[in-house]
Amino acid sequence: METTKNYFFSDMSVLLGRSMRHIFRSMDTIITVTITPIAMMLLFVYVFGGAIQTGTDNYVNYLLPGILLITIASGIAYTAYRLFMDMQSGIFERFHSMPIARSAPLWGHVLTSLVSNAISVVVIILVALLMGFRSSAGVLSWLAVAGILALFTLALTWIAVIAGLSATSVDGVGAFSYPIIFLPFISSAFVPTESMPSVVRAFAENQPVTFIVDAIRSLLAGQPVGNDIWIALAWCFGIMLVAYVFAMRVYKKRA
């Protein structure tokens, strides 16, 4: 018991190294993950953008937070997929019959999800810069944005873990992410919620994506964030905690 605990971090870094190789050797996953959000960004900015009244003069600035969340929501489908493939191939069984911490293979996937989503987010921000995104945010605000996005990624990653562990076919493994990808559309991500009919508006103004988007948007604009950031963080923490507890139970049972 002592030894497996002592080696936990070195084991996890070996496993992280393994899945990072997967990501860099199949760069198409990064492309697949980022291409749709980029296309959406182009579409909204250059096609719909003229017709959307947001009260800002730079629609790319307005739109970017929501696009980032959509990127992460598509990225975690691959986390679930990689996990599912490991369960199928029997490589998890090999790991579990070895003297390493039982949860190390799972944490390897969780870390990989963080790193690969961070890469996708950077790609999207670079494209947004080309399209005219500008920010007056200072270092602290950027750090806060990074923190919120990391927390959001972790929360969704644990949902992805549940999906990856309980899926029965490759085709079904990513399906859980579709509704999550869709959530930003019924939020303040693309248009102000004031323009929505009352029922939709009530949903939009109270769902987590709106708080997260508003917090990031204010941070990037160098404006005071108010309570949005705390509500956003509370949502992320809450989802992460529930998903984590549930995922660990599935892991104990299935793997």
Next chain:
Amino acid sequence: MLNNSIQVQGLQKSYKQLHVLNGVDFEVEKGSIFALLGSNGAGKTTIVKILTTLLKQDSGTAAVNGFDVAAKPDDVRQSISLTGQFAAVDEILTGRENLIMIARLRHLENPHQDADDLLNRCSLTDAADRAVATYSGGVRRRLDIAMSLIGKPKVIFLDEPTNGLDPEARIEVWKTVKELAANGTTVLLTTQYLDEAEQLADRIAILHEGKIIANGTLSDLKKLFPPAKVEYIEKQPSLEDIFLAIIGKKEEK
């Protein structure tokens, strides 16, 4: 006791209504090759999973390398390695990277050196730096076994190691397994084929309907078989004979 690497007593396991193991008993002597012979669905994988700490038995006891699998799973894991029924290799990594990864996870001093040694030993040097996805079934299986040899575990479990391989690859795998036992490692392998058990094992146990119905050396078991009848029939060469004859000719050229 100390001469046995594996000791199994009264092992029972059910999946819901399905009683797979109904009191399985056997022992495996240190440094020997033990074959668990049984048809598809007999419960071979279930036994292997219990012995490798992946699955808990309902009742009965099992000890590997002197450690009880239920009470001391960490000690058991230190002593064993598993080559599962389906090749558990990383497709995207190269063969060498797969071996280095396992060596690191076993916290060995020189992962690169160990990987090199095993690549040589299992005749994998040519394929070492290609992605595993490009490997043929036989090469993949040899890598799979090589990964289990890293860190010199005392007991090795091979679950149907030649399942799905062509005759030539099968013989390659047999060769690797035989070398293992020559080095003093205890091997428990499962198989559906009598000839494989015959080729490799010091002792053979037949698993049928949840129990070991026969357990002994090949000659012990042969006594239990119906007496051989002497009949004169024209023996058609089997597909395997033909295949091997052709391959043999090719190599002579």
